[in-house]
Amino acid sequence: MRNHNLFAALLAAFPKDLDAVAVETEDGLCYSWRDLDRASAMMANLFDALAVPAHARIAVQVEKSVEALILYLATLRAGHVFLPLNTAYQSAEIEYFIGNAEPAVVVCSGRNFGWVSKIAFKAGTRHVFTLNDDRTGSLLERASHCDDRHTVALRQADDLAAILYTSGTTGRSKGAMLTHDNLLSNAVMLKEYWGWQPGDVLIHALPIFHVHGLFVAIHGALLNGSKMLWHAKFDPKRVIADLPRATVFMGVPTLYVRMLAEPALNQQAAARMRLFIAGSAPLLIETFQAWQQRTGHTILERYGMSETAMLTSNPYRADARYNNQSERRGGTVGFPLPGVRLRVLDDAGQPLGVDEIGGIQVQGANVFKGYWRMPEKTAEEFTADGYFKTGDVGKIDARGYVTIVGRSKDLIISGGYNVYPAEIEGFINDMAGVAESAVVGVPHPDFGEVGVAVVIAKPGAKLDPDAIVADLKSRLANFKIPKRCFVVPELPRNTMGKVQKNLLREQHKSLFA
Ligand code: MLC
Numbered sequence: 101m102r103n104h105n106l107f108a109a110l111l112a113a114f115p116k117d118l119d120a121v122a123v124e125t126e127d128g129l130c131y132s133w134r135d136l137d138r139a140s141a142m143m144a145n146l147f148d149a150l151a152v153p154a155h156a157r158i159a160v161q162v163e164k165s166v167e168a169l170i171l172y173l174a175t176l177r178a179g180h181v182f183l184p185l186n187t188a189y190q191s192a193e194i195e196y197f198i199g200n201a202e203p204a205v206v207v208c209s210g211r212n213f214g215w216v217s218k219i220a221f222k223a224g225t226r227h228v229f230t231l232n233d234d235r236t237g238s239l240l241e242r243a244s245h246c247d248d249r250h251t252v253a254l255r256q257a258d259d260l261a262a263i264l265y266t267s268g269t270t271g272r273s274k275g276a277m278l279t280h281d282n283l284l285s286n287a288v289m290l291k292e293y294w295g296w297q298p299g300d301v302l303i304h305a306l307p308i309f310h311v312h313g314l315f316v317a318i319h320g321a322l323l324n325g326s327k328m329l330w331h332a333k334f335d336p337k338r339v340i341a342d343l344p345r346a347t348v349f350m351g352v353p354t355l356y357v358r359m360l361a362e363p364a365l366n367q368q369a370a371a372r373m374r375l376f377i378a379g380s381a382p383l384l385i386e387t388f389q390a391w392q393q394r395t396g397h398t399i400l401e402r403y404g405m406s407e408t409a410m411l412t413s414n415p416y417r418a419d420a421r422y423n424n425q426s427e428r429r430g431g432t433v434g435f436p437l438p439g440v441r442l443r444v445l446d447d448a449g450q451p452l453g454v455d456e457i458g459g460i461q462v463q464g465a466n467v468f469k470g471y472w473r474m475p476e477k478t479a480e481e482f483t484a485d486g487y488f489k490t491g492d493v494g495k496i497d498a499r500g501y502v503t504i505v506g507r508s509k510d511l512i513i514s515g516g517y518n519v520y521p522a523e524i525e526g527f528i529n530d531m532a533g534v535a536e537s538a539v540v541g542v543p544h545p546d547f548g549e550v551g552v553a554v555v556i557a558k559p560g561a562k563l564d565p566d567a568i569v570a571d572l573k574s575r576l577a578n579f580k581i582p583k584r585c586f587v588v589p590e591l592p593r594n595t596m597g598k599v600q601k602n603l604l605r606e607q608h609k610s611l612f613a
Pocket residue numbers: 306307310311312313333334352354355379380381403404405406514515516517547550578579580
């Protein structure tokens with residue numbers, strides 16, 4: 101029987117020379133392909149020895165490190181479900197994810213062990229390990245006693261490989277269930293579409309708890325047997341210094357904006373590069389053009405989601421198998437990728453014509469299996485004929501290029517991270533003296549968009565905007581904190597009494613100009 105385990109496909113793509121460098125860190129530490137194989141085997145054997153039940157969730161909140169990458173590979177290898185968590189999440193957020201996912205194993209950094217283990221044990225998790233970014237922690241200690249050979253667990257195409265939590269416009273976060281086939285089919289197709297070739301070297305500078313850094317970047321490099329230059333944290337100067345040793349870079353728009361602010365970025369620095377890819381948030385046309393002028397390279401913008409991995413992409417080169425277009429058009433996200441069916445519909449569910457704006461729906465092998473233990477939410481997000489409603493609003497031009505013009509979901513994308521206003525408003529509304537609040541996204545030169553909170557007080561109550569922000573800071577991930585907070589007498593409303601967020605956005609649009 102064929103093994104559909106994603107790790108089996110990645111392992112099969114390892115180069116013949118297993119002693120070649122697979123990952124090089126900024127300190128010059130080199131991990132060979134053999135190291136990735138053996139270390140992931142040891143961790144997978146540890147999970148087997150613990151008798152972790154098949155298809156168990158392994159929740160991970162650790163700093164970026166090569167060992168964290170190996171933990172991801174080991175989870176797949178042992179046939180479990182990887183559940184990555186943003187390092188910025190605080191206890192209330194972690195408590196929800198662990199309570200909802202009921203992981204068999206939780207891995208956290210040593211400094212968080214106290215509070216994370218308390219939450220995990222309370223939720224019934226049997227094993228809590230630590231993993232630090234300096235190659236220490238109980239996970240590595242325990243795995244070091246395990247055999248470094250491991251037979252990859254047999255998995256079906258439809259078995260879960262990962263759960264990624266994405267917040268909802270209402271209510272709590274939903275865990276998007278991604279199967280081995282969702283991830284592998286997308287990765288195999290992108291390898292072809294983006295022309296990965298022998299000798300490619302990827303600069304990996306994104307976090308590894310989201311689709312972009314974890315799947316698009318890592319699967320791309322591994323499936324091509326390509327070396328990764330591993331940056332634990334994005335630093336524009338260090339990325340620019342590494343460009344002459346690399347050929348591929350992937351980043352959210354903020355990374356490009358920050359690199360453009362560096363005088364060292366020029367044609368010479370980028371001369372050896374083959375491809376710059378951007379996504380996760382809208383890339384401003386100004387950034388696209390400035391990059392072209394400074395480096396001579398045209399950024400390839402693509403569009404995806406946690407629920408679907410990659411959906412559309414500008415072309416890498418003209419290719420008769422696809423659409424024969426070679427132009428990477430700034431401001432667009434390109435064409436539906438091979439195997440992805442994408443349509444734009446009006447509110448009544450009728451298909452729209454060229455350049456008409458409506459809701460984007462998609463279908464394909466890449467589209468997730470549903471939300472973890474939320475069958476009603478899953479049903480709501482799919483149409484009767486099996487298309488997933490992305491919540492993005494866009495149009496398709498006469499040549500087939502897709503443009504995202506907005507979102508029907510109330511969502512702010514800040515520096516590539518999603519922030520759901522409803523979640524922040526819920527926390528503010530619970531504060532003493534608050535009658536109501538509205539959080540809106542406004543343009544920001546660095547993060548693209550940031551949240552601004554507008555709050556009204558209960559009659560007689562006096563509110564301090566700084567105290568509201570401080571309270572939020574103590575409870576929520578830092579990127580979710582509104583960059584400004586205003587206490588006002590009233591919120592603009594329509595005749596139905598609904599808060600008019602568009603007016604608030606308009607009012608505050610120049611705050612960070
Ligand atoms: C950091 N801060 C942010 C922020 N990141 N504020 C708003 N939005 C963000 N994204 C704030 C912190 O709260 C803190 O504020 C201050 O900046 C410094 O924090 P830091 O952690 O030192 O920041 P920095 O390292 O500069 O991080 C910026 C960044 C990071 C752009 C490098 O946000 C990042 O790596 N973003 C990439 C996200 C990503 O990978 N997205 C992919 C999603 S997948 P204070 O006040 O506390 O000091 C997806 C699907 C797809 O969407 O299509 O790919």
